[in-house]
Amino acid sequence: MHLLITGGAGFIGSHISPLALEQGHRVTVVDNLSQGLRENIPQGARFVYGDILRPQSWAPKVGPVDVVIHLAAQISVPASESDPLEDLRLNTEGTLRMLLTAKDLGARQFRMASSAAVYGDESCLPLKEDGPVRPIAFYGWSKYTAERYVFHFAELEGLEAIVFRLANVYGPRQRTEGEGGVIAVFCEALAQNRFPIIHGDGSQTRDFVYAKDVARAFLHRLASPGPATVYNISTETRTSVRELFSMLAGVAGKRQDAFRSAPSRPGDIHDSVLSRQKAKNWGFTAETPLADGLALTWKYFLDRESEA
Numbered sequence: 001m002h003l004l005i006t007g008g009a010g011f012i013g014s015h016i017s018p019l020a021l022e023q024g025h026r027v028t029v030v031d032n033l034s035q036g037l038r039e040n041i042p043q044g045a046r047f048v049y050g051d052i053l054r055p056q057s058w059a060p061k062v063g064p065v066d067v068v069i070h071l072a073a074q075i076s077v078p079a080s081e082s083d084p085l086e087d088l089r090l091n092t093e094g095t096l097r098m099l100l101t102a103k104d105l106g107a108r109q110f111r112m113a114s115s116a117a118v119y120g121d122e123s124c125l126p127l128k129e130d131g132p133v134r135p136i137a138f139y140g141w142s143k144y145t146a147e148r149y150v151f152h153f154a155e156l157e158g159l160e161a162i163v164f165r166l167a168n169v170y171g172p173r174q175r176t177e178g179e180g181g182v183i184a185v186f187c188e189a190l191a192q193n194r195f196p197i198i199h200g201d202g203s204q205t206r207d208f209v210y211a212k213d214v215a216r217a218f219l220h221r222l223a224s225p226g227p228a229t230v231y232n233i234s235t236e237t238r239t240s241v242r243e244l245f246s247m248l249a250g251v252a253g254k255r256q257d258a259f260r261s262a263p264s265r266p267g268d269i270h271d272s273v274l275s276r277q278k279a280k281n282w283g284f285t286a287e288t289p290l291a292d293g294l295a296l297t298w299k300y301f302l303d304r305e306s307e308a
């Protein structure tokens with residue numbers, strides 16, 4: 001199949017493209033490199049420079065596609081709060097433009113990256129796809145609104161659509177600046193012999209899912225996707241930030257107290273864990289144990305540091 005991956009030069013895209021090529025698919029990446037890197041696009045994939053808000057300038061170069069995997073987005077929660085209009089433009093209007101482009105390019109399937117942020121600070125854990133949706137930041141709203149556009153468009157146009165609500169994704173090539181994931185931030189600090197910061201008492205929990213597992217989810221059952229729906233992609237495992245640090249310090253051979261403490265950040269959700277039952281019923285399970293994923297991620301950051 002010919003896959004068009006928007007935002008494919010970013011972190012998650014850098015795990016999907018090589019796997020898709022390995023599985024025998026043809027891959028075209030479109031990205032404006034605002035956050036992503038050219039080197040994240042593997043050999044064998046075609047790169048088309050372009051902005052999702054201006055598909056008329058690049059879509060004619062892409063040719064017919066079978067599947068659109070839509071990752072390109074504004075991913076920072078604080079940025080969505082400081083500039084909600086830009087967040088809406090990139091995440092909601094950008095998604096609608098990609099739906100229209102998918103139709104123009106003859107795609108039969110559309111798969112979009114959404115986020116656990118759509119659930120907000122819900123206390124009924126693990127969070128289920130059919131449970132309440134109450135975003136607490138504009139980012140959650142722009143993603144949730146984009147989800148609704150996907151399903152409406154899918155119904156109108158007979159497109160096979162899947163929305164993936166991703167838990168906390170981690171792995172090699174994740175960025176550390178801005179909204180960088182906590183694992184990437186911890187790995188980078190330890191690799192540079194700095195003490196990472198733990199906000200609050202470290203008892204806050206997250207559901208960490210390895211990027212390769214997320215890539216497998218995006219490519220799961222491309223031949224027979226099933227009805228339009230939403231799946232959480234998660235491990236359904238709660239790990240506190242303190243536990244995470246302890247595991248990572250073990251992997252990296254650092255002292256267990258090699259961190260600094262800082263006050264909790266306002267607006268941080270205390271606990272987040274996503275049910276994986278629905279995805280399991282679809283035949284998908286994120287299978288990389290956190291210890292293994294951490295070891296691979298640590299190795300990446302350590303190698304990167306020694307090459308710098």
Ligand SMILES: NC(=O)c1ccc[n+]([C@@H]2O[C@H](COP(=O)([O-])OP(=O)(O)OC[C@H]3O[C@@H](n4cnc5c(N)ncnc54)[C@H](O)[C@@H]3O)[C@@H](O)[C@H]2O)c1
Pocket residue numbers: 006007008009010011012013030031032033034035036037050051052053070071072073074075090094113114115116165166167168169170175181
């Ligand atoms: N990383 C996570 O933990 C996580 C969790 C939940 C959801 N998601 C979602 O997964 C998707 C991918 O996230 P990521 O972590 O790989 O982020 P990323 O920032 O690494 O990748 C996003 C890519 O989109 C590109 N892009 C941004 N605006 C663009 C535009 N206007 N036109 C073309 N390209 C543009 C960037 O250059 C970048 O390469 C996003 O939709 C994000 O909201 C990520």
